[in-house]
Amino acid sequence: MSVLQALDVGLAFLVFAVAAWTVFAPGPFAATVGYVVYGLLLSLVWIRLFAVDVALTEAAIGSGVTGVLLIGAAARLRGAETTPAEEALTGLTRLFAAGLCLLVAAALAAVVLLLPDQGPTLAPQSMERLPETGLGNPVTAVLIAFRSFDTMLEKVVLVLGVVGVWSLAADRYWGGAPGEARAERPEPTLAFFAQVLAPIGILVGVHVFWVGADEPGGAFQGGAILAAMWMIVMMARLTEAPQASAFWLRLALIAGPAVFLAAGVAGAVVAGGFFAYPPGLAKPLILFIETFMTFTIAVTLPMLVAGPPRREPRR
Amino acid sequence: MTEGASAFAATAGGSLLALPILVPAAGVLLSFLLGGRQAERIALALMPVQFGFAVAIASLIWRSGQPLVYVLGGYAPPLGIALRADGFSAVMLVTTSLIMPAAGLYARTNFATPNDGTERRAPLVFWTLLQAIQAALSLIFLGGDLFNLYVALELLTFAAAPLVCLDGRPETLAAALRYLMFALFGALFYLLGVALLYGAYGTLDIVLLSRQIRAEPAVWLAAGLMTAGLLAKTALFPLHLWLPPAHANAPAAASAVLSGLVVKGSFFLIVRLWFNVLPALPNAVPGAILAALGSAAILAGSALALRQERLKLLIAYSTVAQIGYLFLMFPLASGPWSAEAFSGGVMQALSHAFAKAAMFLSAGLIAESLGHDRIAGLGGAGRAMPVTFLALGLGGLSLMGLPPSGGFAAKWLLMKASIEAGQWVWAVVMLAGGLLAGGYLYRVLAPALSGNRPRLKSPPRRSRENVALALALAAVLLAFAPPTFFAFLQIGRPAAGAALR
């Protein structure tokens, strides 16, 4: 067994152990912290699968932003989550559930082992049509060109997510801001941390987005890093979340899917089909769309984490 | 890939297929941006447009006798995504585009923006998400790619779940959360199956997959996982636990859409999966399992409906039962009777959509007028609001399967197919289900039509009663569907093509 293989096996066991911890940990807070560690380990697995774009997304969104969301929730639910006796499953039901889950996992594992070493692939077709897009990163080409319809609709899902989260506001807070107000005197350490980190993070985020055309990275990953920076600044209470009724906020939240959709419809007029790019103009158009998508992701993720409006709107 | 290429020759008018998805999606974005009263205006203005698209698509399919195909972005599958519409897609599109405006017109009273135009929470959310449901359902009916359909499932979940708890009462929040959990489970299991199919064949296009699929372990596991996930979203017994509280607690207009249309979305995908993706799999055993679960749903759902104390819960439990009928078509899907069984299943989906929407809107009017919906307190209410109860009763006709109604046509076709196939057991279940439905409807209608007229808090508005009645009449009218309608349903059905070959 080579060193790399030994590392792989070790990583696999570690991922599984931390995952088991998040299921069986005694308290929800401990479980949530376990989940963040789990997300980071998982991005290592993705790097080992030579999927660097996915690894970046997993680290930024799967672990980072989701972690902030869940830890915040666990903190607010502290003390509330004691299980009333009547909700606990009986031993027999647990045994049955465990049996079912083992069965699913075993069947899945068997099929995974049966997969041929060289499986069917769309890599050649992707490379064949990559030049039309003017891009160098085939994953970005799949997202913004070959399967752009998926990506546009998934951006609409994010908008619906915000509508759904906001719909949970009390009526009197509708249109107000989520989260806490800006502090008169922010906590100095946190504020310093945010002031140092945010500008660097913004540069990194923009860079990750920009190189995504040709190298690993892109709108999702860059947007998620920018989102994290805004969240840090808000958590340090250097600034506060905008009002849910603010026109600029709504515009920012829909800009990505709206520009994408408009470009898709324009394709029907100028390029002979919905979501087709005119030859030669593909790359600039794709970068244009991605710029708005990055911006929208950077605004959407923090709003999803901030939750429903919790303060009365200012007029 | 010459054969593959011919499957994606753009059909004339194919670009029409993108519009019923893109237009309501644009409506969602605009409604959320402009806010206030604009959301309602945009939603209502786009409904006739949507109806126009649906009719245009249906007539193109009718004229050519072929499914419509459109390739997005000029990237043909397997690399890109295709949209496809067959006869079944078209009737579901038309049905959706008729029930949506009914729910919208009914909801205008409940979700009006105040006269000064100040944006309110419930109206903005309702009108925005109603359009999102429209977009998601269109995509489900037209999608030709299994991952694209996963995105459609998620769109539908995000659009539907918040509607359940729009009034914010704690029990609606619990119901919405449970609904969301079942939906997430369903979407993830569906997605897992998608991953396995891609791993086995390197494509997710329905037509390309159907040509390559063989009965092998990965395919069986994928089929099992995807079906289980979709069943959880369709609320087939025993995965129905989330449905009654969610559908009974939502605002009436939302209940009508959720019960009439949204559960049909995931049902549609189960039909797609077994009839269009996996026709090569031996389907006797899976079909029998689905029908057995359907039978259990019919009996258990009806029995539980008999025991409910509130009208909306009774109607919600009857949805659990009526969903069961949909699955009786699966064991009858092969053989000379398969066309009848397919038509019966589709007819059940259509007639239940209209009937159940009518019944939920009627129940909403009853609850508003009486101030409650306790069945024990309905005595004489039928005399105070006859049109409302007429709509409720006509809807009930379809549920029982009595003529003349779409429900009768559906159950008749399914019963004929099961007798021809020698599978008597399903016919017996259908008869029992009809009797039980008669029982729970009698519990509601008998007291309502006798006794003293109760004092109404406010009489129902005639226009809203008419909306419910129109839906109920549509369910009745389906009984008179001409043979050409059933021929239309067969357009693009793979089993029909196999029989001809």
Place this chain on the structure above:
Amino acid sequence: MSSATLAGLVGAALVGLGLYGVIADPQPLRKILAFNLIGSGVFLVFGIVARKGAAAGLSADPVPQAMVITGIVVAFAASALAVALTLRLFEETGRATLRPDAGTKPPDDGADAE
């Protein structure tokens, strides 16, 4: 065994583990965590499929990778919605529970018109 197959096996185990958490743990927040475990397990299955599709000079098939990226973003939005619902439920009732009868209890006053 290749590292891709190993990752696929981890994915299978994660799906089973997460499914157990979803079924067995009554707390909504723990269920949300478990859903995320199932999700990442599903994504790993996509990952092994991508890796086994290495061809044309690419070390992994880009199509399943793009699907995973889409999936991760959707999963995050779903978590956010579920968390917001759980927190609101807790604010309203002082507890966060999915008890089946929580939704079927008739309101005390019987008046539940919209």
